[in-house]
Amino acid sequence: MNEMVGLTNKVVEQTDPKVVGVELHDFAKELYPICRSITGEGIRQTLDLIGGRIPLRKFNVPTGTRVFDWTVPKEWNIRDAYIKDSNGRRVVDFQKSNLHVLNYSTPIRAKMTLRDLKSHLFSIPERPDWIPYRTSYYKEEWGFCLSQKQLLAMNEGEYEVCIDSDLEDGNLTYGECYLPGETTDEVLVSCHACHPSLANDNLSGLTVATFLANLLSKSDRRRYSYRFLFIPGTIGAITWLAQNRETVGRVQHGLVLTCVGDSGGFHYKKSRRGSAEIDRAAAHVLKHQAEPFEMLEFSPYGYDERQYCSPGFNLPVGCMMRSVWGTFPEYHTSADNLDFIRPDQLAGSLRVCAEIVDVLENNQTYRNLNPFCEPQLGRRNLYRTTGGGAIGEEINARLWVLNLSDGEHSLLDIAERSGIPFSLIRGAAEVLQQAGLLAAI
């Protein structure tokens, strides 16, 4: 039976999900404190930690580089930020949470009244304990995010405001893990690595992608080449596409991974094409696993599938999530922390991704070498011996593969039409091929 198990799954199956889940969560914990943004030291530290686990190449693209309709922005770095009250007490302190600063804030050092300060403060009145996450990448601005409780505790009076940041020419940095396969046809896995201390969005994606790359790097055979991107959202995807415009046509299948650590069921957002092989593989795998799931139609808002699926590229890239961004209250707040993501959910997401890869790797088309009537499976010990009773799922899978292997149905087609899990269909194809009844096209 071992032949029937996918290369990827073999690795997953040899790995205790409990253990993998804890390892995934531990890696998220390592990455959590870093203050990431779309440029700067935070993303480079993050890439270094990922690079300690998988082969990773870092790319630096200088400020000012034109990338399609966009320009690579100045590099942002921050050392400290606070609001001190008249007693010199830090009432808002970047050292306690990097969410406290409006991401990409220009430097400031000033004294001002609460009244003047207020237009630079962001809070969530309905969630008085949570700090919101806000950014201002493309409009030079400064600001602080704080809990509603903190805001209410601030008395009128003068405050000392400090954001010790730089916004200067530098680089946009992203990381690529490329695993060559038997062909240069590629599977793309992309995660945004630009969010500061937010766990589900998107340390969950970063850790699952890192572990998936690690599993794949250990495979002795890969049909496809794999490219894992760890990039700043939007501008990173645009930069990567601009720099690889001539070769992105190699991408045969792609997945954006995000929000894959929370306790929600799976949501797979289809590619713009709507019925690409990656969409069908994801649907099949989700249908045959135990957790609840939903298939979502493509829409042009979301994560970096926005760029991969822009009309000039229209790549077959879907997006795997658990809870959908914006639909859970913790989204883009300090409550999206390490407690919000769970070892079991991270491990489950990794398994689903590995199973999708398994479908893609093994989704071949065969030809029944004995297409006129059924072959006599019994004399090859591929059938039950006493007639009159029922047949099992294994024999049923063989009959389906034989019946539909006319050169026009892939194994995924057969799995979909029969309702039988891909792994069983694929196992049947292997057994039949060994028996000389089937040939790969």
Place this chain on the structure above:
Amino acid sequence: MNEMVGLTNKVVEQTDPKVVGVELHDFAKELYPICRSITGEGIRQTLDLIGGRIPLRKFNVPTGTRVFDWTVPKEWNIRDAYIKDSNGRRVVDFQKSNLHVLNYSTPIRAKMTLRDLKSHLFSIPERPDWIPYRTSYYKEEWGFCLSQKQLLAMNEGEYEVCIDSDLEDGNLTYGECYLPGETTDEVLVSCHACHPSLANDNLSGLTVATFLANLLSKSDRRRYSYRFLFIPGTIGAITWLAQNRETVGRVQHGLVLTCVGDSGGFHYKKSRRGSAEIDRAAAHVLKHQAEPFEMLEFSPYGYDERQYCSPGFNLPVGCMMRSVWGTFPEYHTSADNLDFIRPDQLAGSLRVCAEIVDVLENNQTYRNLNPFCEPQLGRRNLYRTTGGGAIGEEINARLWVLNLSDGEHSLLDIAERSGIPFSLIRGAAEVLQQAGLLAAI
């Protein structure tokens, strides 16, 4: 934002629906008393009243003219009709309701017993107060329609019967309002104008079509040419098609309007093609308005879409109704009177038609001039400035238009796929075009 509002809707929006509704109903009231039939003075008087409101050309087609498999019939005119009892009292009187005479009755002047008269009398036993509407266009016959109560009140005895009508060589008359546009491609709007004092069927259609033509005549720009037909049912549509056989191919979209004044929700019957642009435009508009509606599949029985959708023509002509003919008890009876149609419903029907026209006029296909990745909307002030929160429907519409404007999706395609109202999608296209990001194909 004014640019985003359709030409037609602009007019509609400048018009108080309460006022328009009353005006529509008032016009129906003017038309109500006339005794129309498929030929004769009644239809000519009706066309004169319509011609007082919109540019209208009358066409006369002589009796005996061959129109495909049919022949234009003799012209019918009627002055008076009654049944008098032995006391000389009019027990059935055409002067009280023109429904009392079997439409197209041959002249008669005779005395006869009730027994002999009975085979010429039509009533509705289940609706004792209502007079039915019956016709005998193609078989020479005479008769009276009366309420069941009237019938029961008639004693045995002799009656004087008089139908003072002519059935002689003359003309079939119909009216056309032609509004030229930028192209000779046409939108056809067709109503039957042959029913006597029946309000929903079809004074509602006549009034709504007249007002729609009036609105369109005031537009400073029309992409399509518009042809409004006010014709006798069946024979009129056949005659028009026969006389315009060479040019009917210009009809790109068409609507039959009937029964659009009662209190029921909308029913749109699709063209024979089933997914013509008019069918999709109607479905879209109905989906995004507040009243209940139902889309009906094409069938070959109904109104003049029967002729427009005959296999030799197969024109993309649907039929807009509120309640469907034959499904409401008032249908083809004296209860289909001015109380049965309502100002608000007439105004609502006019608005829906105007919105459909608006979709047709503006359903163009664009090309995203920046198809590789999203363009940077922010620096064009077409995006929100602070990141991290949600985007509004307006920005969402822009993203949809950019994403699907690959030259293969019209604005209606985009509205359908996104679920966003056409007006918003069209507004987004205008804004993007002004920003130099989109070009019409």
Place this chain on the structure above:
Amino acid sequence: MNEMVGLTNKVVEQTDPKVVGVELHDFAKELYPICRSITGEGIRQTLDLIGGRIPLRKFNVPTGTRVFDWTVPKEWNIRDAYIKDSNGRRVVDFQKSNLHVLNYSTPIRAKMTLRDLKSHLFSIPERPDWIPYRTSYYKEEWGFCLSQKQLLAMNEGEYEVCIDSDLEDGNLTYGECYLPGETTDEVLVSCHACHPSLANDNLSGLTVATFLANLLSKSDRRRYSYRFLFIPGTIGAITWLAQNRETVGRVQHGLVLTCVGDSGGFHYKKSRRGSAEIDRAAAHVLKHQAEPFEMLEFSPYGYDERQYCSPGFNLPVGCMMRSVWGTFPEYHTSADNLDFIRPDQLAGSLRVCAEIVDVLENNQTYRNLNPFCEPQLGRRNLYRTTGGGAIGEEINARLWVLNLSDGEHSLLDIAERSGIPFSLIRGAAEVLQQAGLLAAI
């Protein structure tokens, strides 16, 4: 109106269903006692009885003949079989039920303990009174089937075991009833005739097919040629296909008939093609009859549609059943007896099959000779005379046929789209053709 009634239905309608049902059941009763198998005297006796009712040609194919991947097996014949206890009493007796012997058992004559005997005994613990039906065609084996009660009544001790059978070179025999039609295009009806005393599976199929062939043989006109096959399951279909490989392409429509006598509703399993004309004809007929029914997707396990629908042939052959094999507890047990099948159900199945044949025979495509607007049906007495009321289904059918007869819609297409029964649509086409308004293509 007689012209509108199908040839087949004419016969059915002239036949009292009560009477036909009893005749069908009586024929099943005649066939029931015979011990059939995939070869041997039992199937030949069966074919002789069928041949007494319809023209039937028997074919003998010698043991050892290669048929695709298979080989025609040795011929099996059995005279007696029993298990005697130490008192010489037959505790299991083939003379009481031919199910008692494992079908295709090799001969044996031996004494053995219950312990040694047990691996050769088959029973159904959950159904203590029923004898299971088991076979061992392709693995030389012997065995007995018995009720759980019988098994439990057997004490430890020695038993005398006798199976007086031959398994020797001989022939595989099958029967064909061929009814030539106007073309050599064929309708195939196939039943397996290899099961011993089992009524629903498949004496029901054999009797219905025999009666259907009989009805068709009496038709004075057949558009298609008909081929009825009475064959051993699996190996018989494979043998027939191997021997007719060059000509099976003539099969335009096909039905496997099985389990059509029980009290369940209809189940039609579609051909591998999924929307072949036979699939659509069956769906239409089932939709317009009174009993519950279900359409099942194709799957490669089941009856001989497995072979006809193998990818090398992919013939348009579906399978008509009432209860589906394996879903009723009586399946492949002694409880599938003459009480389990019912005269009314057999007659109902025959009628459904005849109606399907009627659709196939009459499903032609016509051209409306007057395609521009409706023709004037009234002057041809094909319409009602007084206008203003409703039209009947008969006139409606005429309008549908006229509207869709553009050369691209068959009568079945029209019946499907209109929702009107095929017989009415076909009647309308005949009337319109007689009126010179329609021509067959």
